[in-house]
Amino acid sequence: MEALRGIDLDLPRSRFTAIMGPSGSGKSTLMHCLAGLDQAGGGTVTVAGIELGSLDDDALTVFRRRHVGFVFQSFNLLPMLTAEQNILLPLELGGGRIDEAVRERARTLAETIGVADRLGHRPAELSGGQQQRVAIARALVTQPDLVFADEPTGNLDSTASAEVLEHLRRSVRELGQTVVMVTHDRDAAAHADDVITMADGRIA
Ligand SMILES: Nc1ncnc2c1ncn2[C@@H]1O[C@H](COP(=O)(O)OP(=O)(O)OP(=O)(O)O)[C@@H](O)[C@H]1O
Ligand SMILES: [Mg+2]
Structure with a gap:
C-alpha cells in the first residue's frame, strides 16, 4: 500500500x-518522511542540501538530534520519566551539559507552554492536554531548525491552543525556525x- 503518491513539495526555511486533510490522507506519514523518521520508499527528501536517504542510521540519528524537533500525534512520552525529565531528554541525548541555565530555559519554556506546575509528574499523572504540552516543550527545548508538530493542539482548549500557536509563530519569527504543523482545525x-x-x- 502506498500512503504517499507523487508528492513534490518545497518547504521554505523560516516559515x-x-x-x-482528511484522516488517512497521509499527513503523519509525510511528516515522518520529512523528519527522517521513515524512509520515503522511492522518493527523496532533501533538507538544507542533505539528502536524507544518503545517510546511514547513525548519521540520520545525529541529523535528527541536531536539527529536528518532532511532536508526535500520540506524544510518545517516556512513561517512567517525569515531565521535566521528558522535556530535558533531547538535551541529555545530545550530550550537552545540563547546567542551571539550561534547566532555567527549559522551565521558562514549560511556563510558556503552560505545563510548569506539572513538571514533577509522570505522563500517566497528566491530562491529555498536559501530556501534549510536555511533548511540545520536548520538541522545542533544543531550539531545532526544523519543528514538526503533528496535531499539536488536538487535545488543547482554545485558549491553550492559541498560546501554543502563538509560541510557534514567535519561534519562526525570532529564532528563524521552520515549522510544519498538521492540524484539522482551520483556526x-x-x-x-x-x-x-x-x-x-x-497534495490536493
Ligand atoms: N506503518 C504503516 N503501515 C501500513 N500502512 C500505514 C502505516 N501507517 C499509516 N498507514 C496507512 O497510511 C495511510 C495514511 O496514514 P497517516 O497516518 O499518514 O494519515 P493521517 O493523514 O495522518 O491521518 P489522521 O488525520 O487520522 O492522523 C492510512 O491509510 C494508514 O492506514
Ligand atoms: Mg496523522
Whole structure:
C-alpha cells in the first residue's frame, strides 16, 4: 500500500506551514518522511542540501538530534520519566551539559507552554492536554531548525491552543525556525504562513 503518491513539495526555511486533510490522507506519514523518521520508499527528501536517504542510521540519528524537533500525534512520552525529565531528554541525548541555565530555559519554556506546575509528574499523572504540552516543550527545548508538530493542539482548549500557536509563530519569527504543523482545525491553520491540503496521499 502506498500512503504517499507523487508528492513534490518545497518547504521554505523560516516559515510556518500547516498541513490539512482528511484522516488517512497521509499527513503523519509525510511528516515522518520529512523528519527522517521513515524512509520515503522511492522518493527523496532533501533538507538544507542533505539528502536524507544518503545517510546511514547513525548519521540520520545525529541529523535528527541536531536539527529536528518532532511532536508526535500520540506524544510518545517516556512513561517512567517525569515531565521535566521528558522535556530535558533531547538535551541529555545530545550530550550537552545540563547546567542551571539550561534547566532555567527549559522551565521558562514549560511556563510558556503552560505545563510548569506539572513538571514533577509522570505522563500517566497528566491530562491529555498536559501530556501534549510536555511533548511540545520536548520538541522545542533544543531550539531545532526544523519543528514538526503533528496535531499539536488536538487535545488543547482554545485558549491553550492559541498560546501554543502563538509560541510557534514567535519561534519562526525570532529564532528563524521552520515549522510544519498538521492540524484539522482551520483556526489553528490560520496561524500559519502557508496551508497545504492533502487528499489520498497527494497534495490536493
Ligand atoms: N506503518 C504503516 N503501515 C501500513 N500502512 C500505514 C502505516 N501507517 C499509516 N498507514 C496507512 O497510511 C495511510 C495514511 O496514514 P497517516 O497516518 O499518514 O494519515 P493521517 O493523514 O495522518 O491521518 P489522521 O488525520 O487520522 O492522523 C492510512 O491509510 C494508514 O492506514
Ligand atoms: Mg496523522
